[in-house]
Amino acid sequence: MSEPSSDAAVGADAAGGVAWDRAALGLADSGPPRFESVPGVRRDLASIGYLADEGIASVVYLADRLAKPVLVEGPAGTGKTQLAKSVAELTGSRLIRLQCYEGLDESKALYEWNYRKQLLRIQAQQVEEAEPSVAGARTPRWKELEEDIFSEDFLLTRPLLEAIRAQEPVVLLVDEVDRVELETEALLLEVLSEYQVSIPELGTVRATRLPMVFLTSNNTRELSEALKRRCLYLHIDYPELDREREIVSARVPGITTELADQVARIVRSLRTLELRKPPSVSETLDWARTLVVLGVESIDATGARDTLNILLKYQTDIERAAKELLSAEA
């Protein structure tokens, strides 16, 4: 509301253009915009305990306005998956999650024909035919049967199709998309750009309501250009000191401000060391929770050394951190 009027006019204009484009393409409408403004996204996310920075909030806002999927990359444990969950919670949508793994294929991601049921159906048919009272031309029967066994009754929906067909608002989370092979990525493309799924026997299923889509990647391989092009890109890195402190305060019940501050500062210092695996946000939170449970009020060198194994997962890292940070005590 603080926008000057000229900008507001531009915005309205653009929104009109977009709606028209979408109608021309035969795409479903995404419904009323979910978010008011970028600061609004930030505030709303904060209210349910997800502290987004400016970048995250901007991209989530844009994803809604442009109706585009978001590809989230970044080190493990920085809240990529949590972002999708929080957005789902915020918008009151159902979260549909597709966990990717090597060897994921069409039948696990999109849809599958329930062939056991189909087999049963055919066998039942044969039994009927065996009865003398039922006699007729074979061909029309087969035709009937074919239409019958390839109807929706025999279709098993998998996450992608489910998200497309959902009548209620949904958030689709495609987790760790870098785990599937390059070829399998192609499965996603139709869903991501057109929000539709083509089933040869049934035709094309279009989304009635555009879902919000999040893809996460741990960057173990380069994703294809085609996939990246269709997405907004968001890189979530380790948070800044202030934000980490706020995250710790918000997610760890019963922590004092001083302890949260200390935790955040120690973790920041650890990340500047050259470690094999720097502590992530989730590990920071685990650590903070442990400290609270142990009743620690202020971290000293011995306390830190005893609990360092929660923060760091390699022995060499632990030794190194102890040496760098706490050495003079030894």
Added chain:
Amino acid sequence: MLDLLTGFVAELRRAGLPVSLTEHLDAAEAVHHIPLEDRDALKYALGATLVKSATHWRAFEMAFEIYFATRHPGTGEAGEGEVGDGRSTEAAGEAAGAAGAPGQRRGGGGGQGISAEELAELLFRAMQRDDPGLTALGARYAVDRYAGMEPGRPVGGTYYLYRTLRNLDLDRLLERLLADAGAAQGSGTALTPLEERLAGDEYRARIDRLRRAIETEIRRRLVMDRGAEALARSVRKPLPEDVDVMHATRDELAELHRTLHPLSRKLAVRLARKRRHGRRGPLDFRATVRHSLSTGGVPVDPRFRHPRPSKPEIFVIADISGSVASFARFTLHLVYAISSQFSKVRSFVFVDGIDEVTRFFEGADDPAQAVHRINTEADVIWVDGHSDYGHALSVFHQRWGAEVTSRTSVLVLGDARNNYHASEAWVLDDLQRTARHVYWLNPEPRDYWGSGDSIIDEYAVHCDDVVECRTLRQLERFVGDLA
């Protein structure tokens, strides 16, 4: 706005970022949804639509700052820095007052008049209080005072930055901050090492912010002086994966190191996958029949045995003389990072003598550490410490030649600049006869091969392939093909 965006996209493409037409259109649409006066939001909107890789973010940020720096009303006020508008002078007055010198600078026309001590005091306060406004102001004064910028000079700003930083002496500022933190704690009790370390990191981060503020300030002035496009051309840097390893600056090398780790991980994952899926084994009859039970005995889903491909052995022979050291380091790094893909990796380094360094990598789980030990401990000097490929190769042949088998791939890394010693190319010839492959990786541009004392051509005839390997991208491709 659209024109500006088009220029910006063109600049990104010139910097080497792959920006497609669709992405350009997305960016144009995204801009409509963002209030234009919010510069950060604009930046993230453009970033999300145009940049699709974290390693490209830096290049994007640089271009963004150049193209969208002065046009923004929020920073426009800084444009009149020389004249000194009300706000900044007031803040200066306050800061100077805090520094113990009453505000005689009020209306005195920006930072020109502020003395070195006052500036130091101002920065000290800014750092201590972690006040962004004061930091920006300090940066502006520092640039005024020390950079000595001359309009119209076609430089990229690193020179000005260097001059400013040298005069500011940030190390001393840090020391002073630390001393001050110690004093604030109470003169009796000293800080524990942990507290000291944390305070140090905090101040270091703040000073880093100051440095960035100064950099931004310089860049902003350069844009005003020469226009965005001209400046963009002079500050454009290659993306990390395209940096020429041999001629990388220290910062670029650091950047390369950061890229190297994820790169080697990616490579390892890809190779492992390729190995698993590259070939299908023979039909596994038992498993197929067992599996067909769920489909009423119809073998719908045939099962195959897992293939067991043989893994190659690798012998790396690397020149680590000064001229190509950084290249050898990267290659060793990468080879060891994916050593699980080979049944055995042995490495040898030479200058004019040669030494096996495999032992340094065994047990060390951080290749960087091992490489460091190689540089300090390996015995590679025979006479004078100038590369002698001939001698190194013949010693290799004599001592380890018998261990090269038909499963071994030999990689030689080096520029083949032999200081006019004998080439002893027969060694490679002999190796090629027994080994599976002999490859030579040359970090020099192909055009330089064979010039001066380079005798790559003499060796090339005995190699299966000689590969130009100047950037991480080329190196990655080669290692990927190898395994």
